[in-house]
Amino acid sequence: MRGAAFSLLPLLLFSYESSAVKLSIQRPPKAGGKGLRPPKASTDVNNNLINKSNERYTANITISGRVVNVALDTGSTDLWVMPPEGLPSFNDTHLNATLRYGDGSDFVTGDIGVGQFELSQYTIPFQAFLNVQQAADAEQPDFDDGIFGLWGLGFNTPGSSGVNDAVQQAFGTNANWGQSVLANIFAANPTGDDYIGISLSRDGDTGGTSDASLTISEYDSDYQTVANSPKVPQTPVNSGAWTVTLDAMSVGGKKISWPSTMKEAPAGKNIVHLDTGTTNIMMPAAQVAAIYSSIPGAVLSPDSLIPQTKFSTTYDVWVVPCNASVNVVATFGGVDFPIHPLDVTDMQVVTSPDGRRNYTMCIGTFTDVGTIVEGASDALFGDSFMRNSYTVFNFGTGGNTKGNPFVQMLPQTDATKAAADATSVRTALMAKMPPEVSPLDLVKIFNGTEPSGNTGAPAQGGSNGKSGGSTGGGVLSSTPSLSLAAAISLAVISFF
Numbered sequence: 001m002r003g004a005a006f007s008l009l010p011l012l013l014f015s016y017e018s019s020a021v022k023l024s025i026q027r028p029p030k031a032g033g034k035g036l037r038p039p040k041a042s043t044d045v046n047n048n049l050i051n052k053s054n055e056r057y058t059a060n061i062t063i064s065g066r067v068v069n070v071a072l073d074t075g076s077t078d079l080w081v082m083p084p085e086g087l088p089s090f091n092d093t094h095l096n097a098t099l100r101y102g103d104g105s106d107f108v109t110g111d112i113g114v115g116q117f118e119l120s121q122y123t124i125p126f127q128a129f130l131n132v133q134q135a136a137d138a139e140q141p142d143f144d145d146g147i148f149g150l151w152g153l154g155f156n157t158p159g160s161s162g163v164n165d166a167v168q169q170a171f172g173t174n175a176n177w178g179q180s181v182l183a184n185i186f187a188a189n190p191t192g193d194d195y196i197g198i199s200l201s202r203d204g205d206t207g208g209t210s211d212a213s214l215t216i217s218e219y220d221s222d223y224q225t226v227a228n229s230p231k232v233p234q235t236p237v238n239s240g241a242w243t244v245t246l247d248a249m250s251v252g253g254k255k256i257s258w259p260s261t262m263k264e265a266p267a268g269k270n271i272v273h274l275d276t277g278t279t280n281i282m283m284p285a286a287q288v289a290a291i292y293s294s295i296p297g298a299v300l301s302p303d304s305l306i307p308q309t310k311f312s313t314t315y316d317v318w319v320v321p322c323n324a325s326v327n328v329v330a331t332f333g334g335v336d337f338p339i340h341p342l343d344v345t346d347m348q349v350v351t352s353p354d355g356r357r358n359y360t361m362c363i364g365t366f367t368d369v370g371t372i373v374e375g376a377s378d379a380l381f382g383d384s385f386m387r388n389s390y391t392v393f394n395f396g397t398g399g400n401t402k403g404n405p406f407v408q409m410l411p412q413t414d415a416t417k418a419a420a421d422a423t424s425v426r427t428a429l430m431a432k433m434p435p436e437v438s439p440l441d442l443v444k445i446f447n448g449t450e451p452s453g454n455t456g457a458p459a460q461g462g463s464n465g466k467s468g469g470s471t472g473g474g475v476l477s478s479t480p481s482l483s484l485a486a487a488i489s490l491a492v493i494s495f496f
Ligand SMILES: *[C@@H]1O[C@H](CO)[C@@H](O)[C@H](O)[C@H]1NC(C)=O
Pocket: 007, 009, 010, 011, 094, 095, 096, 111
């Protein structure tokens, strides 16, 4: 693996789309943390994920002797890091690579290194990673948040890992150090089942959200009953991604009509990509409209007329009264997964075009992204959905569960409790935030057809307090925009 020996290898360039969502896995805070449980004896990575404003879930890993906070991403496979201090010495393969994310405008580029990976009790002496030398501007918001890399928790199969494919091509199929981190961890424990369990917390939810955790080859002790959940198989098999069948979605108890674009989808059903690396939920405009058009007062803001810091600056977004009570349910394996109202809209603050007023607004977390997921799945179910399920991702590569990959999911949201919870959370938050006006008035203000400040418009969402947000709110347009690309996690690899 010493670099010099391989300096004459052909240059390989991967182009790989993935998500640079914000995940934050960290070791458990010392003490006094809300509802913290002692770490498990066998895996003190338990309860170790920390959300960053519901946008990213990250962990501190150690690579080549450097501690790096990396986002967790089930939507990609490779590990890349770009710590500001650089890395202590590592073995450089001199294989150059570019990993591309989302629509391709987001990228990281560098050389494939090999170093020791450490997380909790897991140590991989030789682990390939991308030592990033240059990153797209889209990565800057994550860097600003102290997130200096991405840890892919996806598949190691050919076509899913740019790093592994390049290493195998250059060094042969025995070069197992090019495998994903998870594949190498699993390989070190040949008798164990090859799965991970993920729980994501909901920042801002005072209603008793669980702590976030990642466990490897065991369940979080809080969710042991996930063992009884139906096995939802990867669909299509060998997609190289965590794509599964979605039985149905409903809003207010009414099924949403959603013809699949995927030929592999079972009749009347859809295929969705479960992706911790995507902040929101990306699905086609018609189905997004089916959800939000049922909410009194909600309006579609054409071409993202209203500047906002998350999700999409190039596609329409729904502006929704912050106190909207909406009951959205996704069904997997015959089991209903109610989606918490706090996950259906996201509270933000915007300044009027004339700079005179700040407004609180709520944006739909289900967003249309054009054709960006086309061909790979019907939708990308990111953190806004994943917070509502404890999910076990079983690779089917070892132990007693060898076979095709599957997931097991345990609902985390009680629709009735969540509705009450959402009202109290938003009421409390809204009391400290700028006023909300009706979505229609807000769109008019941003369209220049209505001045801010003296609209006299009744605040449909309730400037009297019924509103609020699950995310850090207070995010103003001065915050660098997360590009759409940064929120997507497709794994499409091409070699040049
Ligand atoms: C990789 O990129 C670096 C910097 O651009 C360059 O110096 C080096 O020659 C490249 N390596 C290969 C094998 O092409």
